[in-house]
Amino acid sequence: MYEQINENKRNTILLVLFFSVFVALLSWVLGEVWFQGGGTLGIILGIFFLIIFIAINYFAGDKIVLGISGAKEVQKQDYPYLFNLIDGLSIAAGIPKPKAFVINDTALNAFATGRDPEHSSIVVTTGILQKLNREELEGVIAHEMSHIKNYDIRLMMMVVVLVGLSALLSDILLRSVLWGRHDKKGGQMQIIMLVGGVVLAILTPIVAMVIKMAISRQREYLADASAGMLTRNPRGLANALKKISEDKEILEAANKATSHLYIDNPLKNRKGMMDGLFSTHPPILERIKRLEAL
Amino acid sequence: MKLIELIGIIILFGLAIFLVWLVLAYNGFVQLKNRIENAWSQIDVQLKRRFDLVPNLMETVKGYAKHEKETFKMVTEARALITKAKGVKEQGEAENMLSGALKSIFAVSEAYPELKANKNFLMLQEELSGIESKIAYTRQFYNDEVLKYNTKTEVLPNSLIAGIFGFNKKEYFEIEETAREPVKVKF
Numbered sequence: 246m247y248e249q250i251n252e253n254k255r256n257t258i259l260l261v262l263f264f265s266v267f268v269a270l271l272s273w274v275l276g277e278v279w280f281q282g283g284g285t286l287g288i289i290l291g292i293f294f295l296i297i298f299i300a301i302n303y304f305a306g307d308k309i310v311l312g313i314s315g316a317k318e319v320q321k322q323d324y325p326y327l328f329n330l331i332d333g334l335s336i337a338a339g340i341p342k343p344k345a346f347v348i349n350d351t352a353l354n355a356f357a358t359g360r361d362p363e364h365s366s367i368v369v370t371t372g373i374l375q376k377l378n379r380e381e382l383e384g385v386i387a388h389e390m391s392h393i394k395n396y397d398i399r400l401m402m403m404v405v406v407l408v409g410l411s412a413l414l415s416d417i418l419l420r421s422v423l424w425g426r427h428d429k430k431g432g433q434m435q436i437i438m439l440v441g442g443v444v445l446a447i448l449t450p451i452v453a454m455v456i457k458m459a460i461s462r463q464r465e466y467l468a469d470a471s472a473g474m475l476t477r478n479p480r481g482l483a484n485a486l487k488k489i490s491e492d493k494e495i496l497e498a499a500n501k502a503t504s505h506l507y508i509d510n511p512l513k514n515r516k517g518m519m520d521g522l523f524s525t526h527p528p529i530l531e532r533i534k535r536l537e538a539l
Numbered sequence: 540m541k542l543i544e545l546i547g548i549i550i551l552f553g554l555a556i557f558l559v560w561l562v563l564a565y566n567g568f569v570q571l572k573n574r575i576e577n578a579w580s581q582i583d584v585q586l587k588r589r590f591d592l593v594p595n596l597m598e599t600v601k602g603y604a605k606h607e608k609e610t611f612k613m614v615t616e617a618r619a620l621i622t623k624a625k626g627v628k629e630q631g632e633a634e635n636m637l638s639g640a641l642k643s644i645f646a647v648s649e650a651y652p653e654l655k656a657n658k659n660f661l662m663l664q665e666e667l668s669g670i671e672s673k674i675a676y677t678r679q680f681y682n683d684e685v686l687k688y689n690t691k692t693e694v695l696p697n698s699l700i701a702g703i704f705g706f707n708k709k710e711y712f713e714i715e716e717t718a719r720e721p722v723k724v725k726f
Contacts (some may be wrong), residue, residue, distance in 0.1 A: 325662065329669025336581065337676035339574070339684075383672075477679065 249514050253396040256460070257403050262297060264407040264458075267449050268295045274442035278421055281406065288384040295410065302406040307366060310402070310506065313357075316346035316368045317500040321513045327374060330383055331367060334390045337475045343367045343393055347374070352496040355487045356506040357389035365393045370496065377485050384482025387472035388508055395471065397464045401506055404460060408453040415446035461505040462527045469532055473539045483536040490529040551615070564697055568706045571688045575709060578681040582712075585677060586634055589670045593618055596663045600644060603654035607647045613640040641667060678712045685709045 268291050276287020296376075321328040327345055340362040351372040359365030367389045369382075377385065391396055425442045473479030489509045499511035510526045593614060601611070617636035624630040645664065648654050655661075689708045692701040700706070 324667050325669070329672070333669065333673045333676045336673055337680055339680055460601065 249395050250490060255371070255401050257396070258402045260400070260403055260407060260456070260460075262317055264453075265292065265295060267411055267445075267453075268292065268414060270445060271411070271418055271442075271449065274346040274439075274445065275414070275418050278418070278439065278442065290365075290421070291414070298410055299403070299405055302402060303360055306402040306406065307360065307364065309390060310358045310405075311366060311368065313346055313498070314368065314503060315350075316348050316366075318366075319345050319347050319355075322468055324374075324488055326379075327369065327382075330379075330386045334383070334387050334475060337387075338390045338394045340390070340394050341365075343390070345369075347371060348498055350493040350498060351375075352511065353377070353492040353509075354496050354499070354511050355385050355389055355508045356503075357392045358402065358506060359393065360399050360402065362393050363398065365398060367393075372492075372494070373489075376492075377488060380478065380481040381485035381488065383476055384478070384480075384485045387475040388468045388482055390475060391468040391471035392464065395464075395467065397468065400460065401464070404457045404505070405503070408450075408457050411453050412450040415449050418442055418446040457505060465508075465527055466532065466535065469536055470539065473536060479539040483533045486529050486533050486536070501520060549635060551690070565704060566706070568688075568691065568697075568701065571684060571691065572706065575681065575684045575688060578677060578684055582674060582677045582681065585670050585674045589637070589667060590618065590621060592663060592667060592669065592670070593641070596641075596644065596660075596667065599657060599660045599663060600654060603651045604647060607644075610640070610643050610647050613643060616640075624690075638671070652660045669686070682711050685711055 269288050272287040272291025273284040274287070276283040276285070276290070279284065300453065319327070324347065327347075331345055332342060343357065343359070343362075343365040344367070346366050346368040347370060348370045350370045352370055353373045353376060355367070355369040355373055357365060357367050367386065369385070373382065373385065392401075469479075469482060472482050476482070486509070496507070496511035499507060504510055504512050505526070507526075509529060597611065597614060599609075614637070617633060617640045620633035620636060621630065624633045648660070688706075691697050692706055694709055
């Protein structure tokens with residue numbers, strides 16, 4: 246378990262470094278394209294914004310995610326049932342109590358966010374509170390508790406912002422290459438650079454997406470397994486996943502940027518050839534099968 | 540540099556590394572030991588909360604189900620035993636009795652629809668079943684930590700430190716499986 250946590254912290258740092266390189270490259274090309282020979286300025290600006298982005302994300306990312314998801318913090322007297330489950334499982338996991346949030350939506354879903362166990366929140370929909378029994382909801386909360394304990398929440402929050410930022414930069418680059426003014430006397434060097442920049446701009450978001458999905462899917466399996474360990478009852482979570490997969494309702498408050506945080510894909514779009522590569526969540530049947538084998 | 544100096548430096552280095560390791564390993568033991576003790580006191584906190592809620596529950600249930608004297612007697616006796624219990628084992632048995640008695644109360648209450656509709660009763664039922672599962676989880680956490688600690692006292696090289704400083708193996712909390720089941724709650 247401690248190896249898991251260290252691996253996650255390491256991955257977070259690697260991810261940040263990896264994207265820093267991409268952002269540096271992209272902003273260098275942008276600088277060269279916008280101001281002739283302004284590559285260095287581009288890198289400085291790019292890294293500057295990256296650091297600001299990461300800092301904002303690290304300290305306020307959870308509040309932003311909670312805000313756009315329409316989650317409201319709730320008190321014990323209104324949701325004693327939810328609080329008892331969260332209290333019990335945080336004792337079992339040996340971490341401080343996360344804050345409890347509720348999304349007023351009949352869709353069945355839940356997620357956890359924050360930067361570490363001391364600053365974490367668990368979010369559930371009113372639908373999941375009503376439709377799951379105690380044992381099943383316990384499994385779901387245990388799954389989220391594992392995400393918190395393993396520092397998945399920190400890793401996934403960084404993923405959201407870095408993927409978003411690299412997509413944004415690539416977009417700016419592509420647009421300025423396509424519609425920007427071109428110097429006819431630029432010469433061969435500039436053309437090579439432009440082509441390189443375009444390739445980079447196209448590749449970055451794709452690589453970023455694949456990384457995001459791969460990390461996310463692996464974390465889901467792990468959180469399922471540790472949830473089984475916490476409750477000593479993998480069946481509860483397995484049954485919950487069954488109910489969640491049978492529910493076809495879309496959670497309106499979720500979007501592409503936050504979908505990978507949820508216990509199951511809230512957008513319910515599982516079609517197409519690229520499903521395996523781009524899906525943020527492993528197939529639910531496979532997850533149930535693994536839980537039942539525990 | 541003379542050979543003797545070189546050897547001296549190497550020995551000093553080795554000694555420094557050894558000391559750092561010693562401190563880290565020792566602190567590791569202390570940390571685990573404190574976590575275990577904390578977990579143990581947490582169990583008591585939950586048991587105390589349950590103990591305090593029981594009279595409240597009894598009042599509410601008596602208002603609707605006057606004739607269940609046998610069940611009430613069980614609860615009162617278990618509660619009395621807890622106050623008199625000496626030692627961990629005796630207390631554990633008394634707490635188990637209370638768990639069983641509470642289960643019968645909730646089983647009996649199934650027959651009284653008016654009681655089951657009482658807001659106060661529902662709140663107490665939720666609170667008590669929450670405590671029941673927290674007790675189970677605290678015990679589970681306690682055992683998990685004891686497992687880590689005991690493994691540490693046995694594997695080399697930590698076992699040497701455990702031997703020198705007297706970090707002895709701790710006992711697991713053992714209990715019959717029935718007590719692990721939380722009180723059934725229906726909504």
